[in-house]
Amino acid sequence: MSSKLIYKLTKEPDQIINSLEYYSDQIINSLEYYSSDDRHSKDKPESFPAVMRRSPDYSQHRYKIDDLVSFAVLGLDVKITPDSEVKIIEVNGINSGMKGFQEAGVEYKGTPSDEELMRRIFSHFDSFKFDNDNLLEYIKTDLRSKNSCDEALTSHINGLGKEPIAYIAARLAVEGYFQNRMKGTKDVFTLDKRSLEDRLNPYLSGIINKDTLFTENRVLRNVHPDWESRYGNFAETLIGIERILKDKLQSDTFFDGCRGIKPKTHEYTEENFHRLVQAEQPKYVVIKPYNGSRGEGLVIVPATTLAEERPDPNERKYVVESFVSSKPILSEKDGQFHDGCMRYVVFVEENKRGRITLHDFGGYWRLCPRPISEDLDIDGMRANLAQGALAEKVSAEDMKIVREAIGRNVPMFYRNLVQRADPQREMKSLLREYSRL
Ligand SMILES: Nc1ncnc2c1ncn2[C@@H]1O[C@H](COP(=O)(O)OP(=O)(O)OP(=O)(O)O)[C@@H](O)[C@H]1O
Numbered sequence: 034m035s036s037k038l039i040y041k042l043t044k045e046p047d048q049i050i051n052s053l054e055y056y057s058d059q060i061i062n063s064l065e066y067y068s069s070d071d072r073h074s075k076d077k078p079e080s081f082p083a084v085m086r087r088s089p090d091y092s093q094h095r096y097k098i099d100d101l102v103s104f105a106v107l108g109l110d111v112k113i114t115p116d117s118e119v120k121i122i123e124v125n126g127i128n129s130g131m132k133g134f135q136e137a138g139v140e141y142k143g144t145p146s147d148e149e150l151m152r153r154i155f156s157h158f159d160s161f162k163f164d165n166d167n168l169l170e171y172i173k174t175d176l177r178s179k180n181s182c183d184e185a186l187t188s189h190i191n192g193l194g195k196e197p198i199a200y201i202a203a204r205l206a207v208e209g210y211f212q213n214r215m216k217g218t219k220d221v222f223t224l225d226k227r228s229l230e231d232r233l234n235p236y237l238s239g240i241i242n243k244d245t246l247f248t249e250n251r252v253l254r255n256v257h258p259d260w261e262s263r264y265g266n267f268a269e270t271l272i273g274i275e276r277i278l279k280d281k282l283q284s285d286t287f288f289d290g291c292r293g294i295k296p297k298t299h300e301y302t303e304e305n306f307h308r309l310v311q312a313e314q315p316k317y318v319v320i321k322p323y324n325g326s327r328g329e330g331l332v333i334v335p336a337t338t339l340a341e342e343r344p345d346p347n348e349r350k351y352v353v354e355s356f357v358s359s360k361p362i363l364s365e366k367d368g369q370f371h372d373g374c375m376r377y378v379v380f381v382e383e384n385k386r387g388r389i390t391l392h393d394f395g396g397y398w399r400l401c402p403r404p405i406s407e408d409l410d411i412d413g414m415r416a417n418l419a420q421g422a423l424a425e426k427v428s429a430e431d432m433k434i435v436r437e438a439i440g441r442n443v444p445m446f447y448r449n450l451v452q453r454a455d456p457q458r459e460m461k462s463l464l465r466e467y468s469r470l
């Protein structure tokens with residue numbers, strides 16, 4: 034039996050229906066293509082979804098996304114303090130890394146057990162006789178080799194509506210925001226190949242950044258303008274969110290209504306450093322680039338450190354925070370206790386009535402490479418996979434307190450965030466302010 038067929042057999046019934054929809058779409062696309070006038074046009078992309086040449090108003094699909102006004106992926110960096118308080122350290126966006134889930138052996142909560150899997154296969158394929166142990170092993174290995182949390186998130190996003198998501202993803206890509214969880218991008222845009230080749234002459238190709246070149250030449254083609262009026266604002270809002278989340282100082286301000294869950298981030302100046310030390314009385318202070326990632330450029334110093342021994346605030350834009358320690362977390366790998374910073378992934382949906390729903394895709398501990406110690410040691414205090422952190426499963430109790438704290442606080446953060454990130458809402462609030470002047 035071909036591995037393709039095995040793969041299909043293991044899919045959920047609604048996924049099978051989705052595949053059938055996909056194949057029928059392909060057939061309709063080809064039929065439309067062969068009956069249309071532009072069939073001889075050479076640069077016609079073959080896989081372009083025909084449905085986008087018409088207004089979405091004519092679509093027979095009812096998309097889940099049509100009940101929403103915005104959505105986002107948030108990858109939260111979370112600590113649990115020795116007093117069992119939950120603290121958010123940082124919020125990452127749509128490209129939040131999820132590879133640690135697999136490393137930690139965390140499976141999505143909806144992943145079926147082996148028995149459940151067999152039951153489902155039998156119930157949908159009555160006539161399919163399942164008597165091959167090797168085949169069973171193959172299916173299990175195939176399923177277990179996947180990052181189920183990442184896959185569940187990807188299929189949730191695309192489940193909002195295949196074509197709208199493809200459109201939104203293409204809009205993001207055109208503006209240089211690349212992500213890999215929304216499918217169908219390539220079907221919606223195409224490269225303006227000729228101008229690309231013109232620019233890629235031997236003299237220029239060496240000095241031009243190919244990524245910019247690629248971005249500049251992406252265009253949405255043949256898309257009915259109603260797709261923009263219906264779904265363009267989702268893309269604009271996502272771009273706004275990504276822009277804000279890159280800036281740790283700006284992101285932090287949206288926690289002002291739920292400050293208990295996040296240590297305040299300050300701009301790093303000499304004055305702010307002293308003010309923070311006085312007001313918050315931390316033992317250690319974190320100084321990090323305002324737009325950093327992967328834990329790079331981050332320094333931790335005792336609160337008593339003199340200016341000469343700290344980074345120079347004029348050299349680079351830094352932010353400063355009190356260091357929040359985590360409760361000791363046991364590592365299965367070395368049997369020792371570590372400081373941990375969890376990566377917790379949620380998908381946020383805001384519907385037309387302003388209701389915010391969080392969908393959890395799970396979390397895993399990133400444990401600092403070295404165990405907790407009394408001394409200052411960056412490798413015992415900073416947890417990033419890129420800096421050697423160990424991925425570890427989270428206990429059910431810890432997961433529960435994090436899930437509850439996130440559920441209580443993140444909707445308010447998100448409401449504040451989209452108010453600024455959504456260009457339509459931002460424009461309205463600016464107009465309101467001007468009218469008061
Ligand atoms: N205020 C803080 N208190 C305690 N630990 C912190 C604090 N700020 C940063 N850290 C530690 O340093 C790590 C990196 O910090 P942060 O997430 O802010 O930066 P980053 O470089 O943007 O990381 P990412 O790759 O997740 O985007 C965190 O995972 C955490 O372990």
Ligand SMILES: [Mg+2]
Pocket residue numbers: 110123
């Ligand atoms: Mg981080």
